[in-house]
Amino acid sequence: MDANVSFDPREDAYSKPLDQIDVSVPELYQNDVYQPYFERLRREDPVHYTADSHFGPYWSVTRYKDIMSVAINNQVFSSRWDLGGVRLEDQVQGYERPSFIQMDEPDHGERRKAVSPVVAPGNLARMEGLVRERTITVLDNLPRNETFDWVKDVSVELTSRMLATLFDWPIEDRHRLMFWSDVTVCHVDTPDAPVHSEAERYTELQKMATAMKALWDERAASNSPRYDLISMMAHADATRNMDFRELLANCSLLIVGGNDTTRNSMSGGVWGFSKYPEAYRKLRENPELVPSAISEIIRWHTPVLHLRRTALQDFELGGKTIRKGDKVAMWFVSGNRDEDAIRDPHELIVDRPRAREHISFGFGVHRCVGNRLAELQLRILWEEILKRDFEIEVMDKPKYLRSNIIHGIRELPVQIH
Amino acid sequence: MPEVTYIEFDGTPHRVEVPLGTSVMRGAVDNNVPGIDADCGGECACATCHVYVDAAWLDKVALPEPGSQEAAMLSFAAVAQPDSRLSCQITMREELAGLVVRMPEGQH
Ligand code: HEM
Ligand code: FES
Numbered sequence: 001m002d003a004n005v006s007f008d009p010r011e012d013a014y015s016k017p018l019d020q021i022d023v024s025v026p027e028l029y030q031n032d033v034y035q036p037y038f039e040r041l042r043r044e045d046p047v048h049y050t051a052d053s054h055f056g057p058y059w060s061v062t063r064y065k066d067i068m069s070v071a072i073n074n075q076v077f078s079s080r081w082d083l084g085g086v087r088l089e090d091q092v093q094g095y096e097r098p099s100f101i102q103m104d105e106p107d108h109g110e111r112r113k114a115v116s117p118v119v120a121p122g123n124l125a126r127m128e129g130l131v132r133e134r135t136i137t138v139l140d141n142l143p144r145n146e147t148f149d150w151v152k153d154v155s156v157e158l159t160s161r162m163l164a165t166l167f168d169w170p171i172e173d174r175h176r177l178m179f180w181s182d183v184t185v186c187h188v189d190t191p192d193a194p195v196h197s198e199a200e201r202y203t204e205l206q207k208m209a210t211a212m213k214a215l216w217d218e219r220a221a222s223n224s225p226r227y228d229l230i231s232m233m234a235h236a237d238a239t240r241n242m243d244f245r246e247l248l249a250n251c252s253l254l255i256v257g258g259n260d261t262t263r264n265s266m267s268g269g270v271w272g273f274s275k276y277p278e279a280y281r282k283l284r285e286n287p288e289l290v291p292s293a294i295s296e297i298i299r300w301h302t303p304v305l306h307l308r309r310t311a312l313q314d315f316e317l318g319g320k321t322i323r324k325g326d327k328v329a330m331w332f333v334s335g336n337r338d339e340d341a342i343r344d345p346h347e348l349i350v351d352r353p354r355a356r357e358h359i360s361f362g363f364g365v366h367r368c369v370g371n372r373l374a375e376l377q378l379r380i381l382w383e384e385i386l387k388r389d390f391e392i393e394v395m396d397k398p399k400y401l402r403s404n405i406i407h408g409i410r411e412l413p414v415q416i417h
Numbered sequence: 418m419p420e421v422t423y424i425e426f427d428g429t430p431h432r433v434e435v436p437l438g439t440s441v442m443r444g445a446v447d448n449n450v451p452g453i454d455a456d457c458g459g460e461c462a463c464a465t466c467h468v469y470v471d472a473a474w475l476d477k478v479a480l481p482e483p484g485s486q487e488a489a490m491l492s493f494a495a496v497a498q499p500d501s502r503l504s505c506q507i508t509m510r511e512e513l514a515g516l517v518v519r520m521p522e523g524q525h
Contacts, residue, residue: 072462072486109492120495121523356456363462365489371456372525 009033013040021045022053023060023331023404024088026187029305030402035346038062038334047318055088058308058327059320062334064341064359066318070309070330072364077309077328078104079366081249086307087405088329089187092198097205097249101257101366112369114236115254118166118229119373126227127165131377134161135384142416147395150412154381155266159259162377166258167251168228169215180208181260184252190402208255209248216247229254260406261303262374266381267398267409268301269294274394276348283350287386293350294378299358300348302333305407307362333407335359391417419514423450423468426522435509441518442466442505452520459505464490465524466504467497471517475500478507478516495525 013036021037028034041048041062048060061067070077081102084090100111138157164174183204186193195201220234233239273280283293306329315322336358337345361368393415401408418434421444435444445453457463470478481487487506491497
């Protein structure tokens with residue numbers, strides 16, 4: 001499907017027979033044409049079955065309230081890696097990654113608790129100064145009246161440094177972490193993906209895990225308290241004995257969680273304000289709105305498009321019967337645009353009432369553990385942009401990642417005036 | 418209308434009237450009491466309305482049933498303690514008039 005002029009996604013979304021609608025096609029997100037399909041599903045078939053897709057048969061849950069009910073019902077809707085995991089694309093046999101996002105209770109909770117102090121409010125308060133310092137450096141070095149890529153020069157710069165800090169990884173080597181992040185999230189059949197098979201993906205992640213293991217052994221042996229993710233896992237009872245495969249899985253989860261989503265929110269906000277310049281004007285005049293504006297940006301962009309669960313038993317949802325063993329996708333990108341839950345959902349509104357109640361971080365026991373860190377980084381970025389009174393002109397539409405899971409912006413050319 | 422006292426992490430108290438039948442979370446959010454985020458709007462799905470119940474009130478504000486959704490969510494809140502509750506799950510009733518709750522360092 002080309003993003004050519006003759007193709008009208010709205011026409012396509014409404015003229016197809018319902019049962020032909022397949023929102024798992026990664027090109028829908030790469031070409032930025034997905035909204036009309038979800039709009040139709042929310043109205044006509046909010047709990048939708050696709051019998052035939054590249055990823056096999058699956059259910060799509062598209063309304064805010066239904067997504068919430070699936071997310072909190074972890075008795076029925078499992079995240080387990082050995083049932084396929086949390087993406088529509090099943091974990092490939094032999095290459096499964098048993099990270100704690102892909103576990104149910106009690107295994108999940110024990111492991112999550114080992115790392116959550118790193119990104120809890122107490123530790124974040126300690127990080128704020130460092131985040132601000134870096135943000136200032138990056139912003140002060142941007143060119144004026146000259147086109148540059150916001151993704152590369154701002155979003156990646158800031159989030160890769162943060163990621164190195166979280167792992168206490170050599171900062172000059174941070175681009176390797178970004179590479180492994182791209183390796184983890186890509187669909188291997190994307191032509192310019194960093195790896196082209198599951199075996200190749202696993203080989204790269206093994207290199208990553210080997211490097212992490214070296215740091216782990218060093219830090220496990222040391223008794224001086226450190227607050228990076230590796231040290232926390234190396235010392236906590238629930239995680240200190242984890243095998244190599246689980247270490248690989250958790251590090252790749254934390255690498256992706258720790259940068260990719262925040263990176264894309266940093267780019268998504270600039271794109272959003274270029275579409276809604278009134279909103280940016282209001283924010284400039286009322287900088288105290290920054291906290292609600294960043295919740296709104298995270299809603300509006302929706303960095304994680306979907307996450308998947310597997311039904312452990314038959315379950316009625318929205319008048320449909322989901323069968324034991326079925327795959328169920330929670331489409332956050334649709335829930336955040338649900339007219340019944342959110343007023344004027346397509347608009348970016350910096351003073352939106354109850355802006356925090358978006359669905360981008362998920363809900364229930366797996367709800368994003370890094371959400372306050374993401375908000376901290378975004379808040380500081382926008383505070384510093386406002387202090388400099390940047391007028392950011394977007395020179396061309398964003399280039400999106402070919403993915404049905406990460407709402408990735410790969411390029412966003414801008415000029416600052 | 419019954420009153421609830423919310424004490425911020427730095428010790429600042431806020432006395433607020435909370436209508437019967439309304440949650441202690443709503444009482445704070447609707448009156449702009451800082452320190453309660455309530456990211457899920459009261460669905461017991463986010464744990465960002467976490468409070469510590471004052472010792473004098475623990476017999477009237479029952480602790481969550483083990484195995485309940487609230488207990489599960491609370492176990493992931495930052496610095497959960499035995500007197501922790503999710504304030505969206507405490508509904509105001511006559512006998513809670515005067516309730517005192519404290520806020521954690523941050524919601525997570
Ligand atoms: C705007 C930025 C972010 C968004 C939109 C986001 C989104 C999400 C979502 C939707 C989940 C739920 C998973 C589920 O229900 O299965 C999640 C979980 C998670 N996130 Fe984030 N995330 C963000 C930033 C971060 C950051 C900065 C970290 C850094 C550590 C992080 C680490 C994690 C981890 C480790 C989990 C797994 C939690 C669990 O299974 O208990 N995320 N995230
Ligand atoms: S408001 Fe989300 S758990 Fe109480």
